[in-house]
Amino acid sequence: MSLHASQLRTLSARRVFRALLMAGGTSRADLARATHLSAVTVGKIVDEMLGRGLVREEETQPPGGSQSRGGTMGRPPRTLHLGGKRRFLAVELGVRRTQVAWVGIDGTPLLPIQSFPTPESVSDWRTKLAEMRLTFDGHADRMLLSLPGVFDAERGELICSPNLPWSEGRQLLEAAADAGGAPVIAVQEIQALALGHRASGRAADSFVLVDFGDGVGGAVMTGGELLHSPLPLCGELGHTGVHGNRRRCACGAVGCLETLVSRQGLLQSFQAASGSKAASWDDLRERVQRHGAEAWLLPSLDAAGSVLAGAINLLGIQSLVLTGDLPGLHPDIGRILTERAVQHSLIGRFGKLDGEVAPRRRIQGLITAAEDYLLQPEA
Ligand SMILES: [Zn+2]
Incomplete structure (x- = not known):
């Protein structure tokens, strides 16, 4: 397959843009290294971005003296930042x-x-x-x-x-x-x-990100790009049925995972366990912060782990990123979810699954x- 020159240009420009977003401030030489593009290609793209006001270039004083690093002798090194007037x-x-x-x-x-x-x-x-x-x-x-x-x-x-x-x-x-x-x-x-996690610069090339909030859903990054499915339905892990769960989901089905591990689902389980219909999300958070994952929460974590394992088995990806309310409740929760996913997936038999709790970078x-x-x- 040969790529048209304009497609190549787009792909190269994306790499430069993403590297700038990731790095905060960086030099042309470091950009070339980070993107595996030639210095000439990086130079052209950066000049175009400068011309369009997407990037600003600042002279930087190297620490401890005026010896220039990288660039032409006598010329102070310059740092590139995404910037300009766009809002x-x-x-x-x-x-x-x-x-x-x-x-x-x-x-x-x-x-x-x-x-x-x-x-x-x-x-x-x-x-x-x-x-x-x-x-x-x-x-x-x-x-x-x-x-x-x-x-x-x-x-x-x-x-x-x-x-x-x-x-x-x-x-x-x-x-x-x-x-x-x-x-x-x-x-x-x-x-x-998932795009925000990639932009953090800490992400594996391929990962499954699952967010637990008012809903529960996932997104798949493979080889550095979002996985696109034939239907605009991808990563809907929250609407996977869990055996024995009789809760009705807002999607119209009965037993979806989301009814157990969304904020509302967690609160419902907590209220039932504590015998208080008035218990709030703050009460729940305080309890979990103090006592970790107790008996009322463990079956829901197990159910979530099974669903995560299904995704891992299907995709063959060994990096799992967890974001949102549930993993943010207590450090044990991300660990338990990852352990359950390992326990229920084939990768757990012979490989390694990296689980990570990450902030939302939307x-x-x-x-x-x-x-x-x-x-x-x-x-
Ligand atoms: Zn549902």
């Missing part, structure tokens, strides 16, 4: 709250991140979002939007959102563009987390989702 409105539509951040091209929030309780209609959401946008002074280049549920990126349509049924269809994206005053680049929320993921827009050659 994005990064919006995370969550089941309980919608978070809004005003960010630069490197994903750094330029003002304190704000949020509002997610309302129950598209029009109320549009109104709230438009109000919040006005508190950020300036024009957004694009709105970067993360969405829960099953999102068809090709058609710009939210096909199914069990926890936010009002958001289904195309109206949400139209409302977002209207409220944000900018075109929208939308990404499914767990895919945004804004960095959203920035990565905008890379092709930012890097496309100007018409």
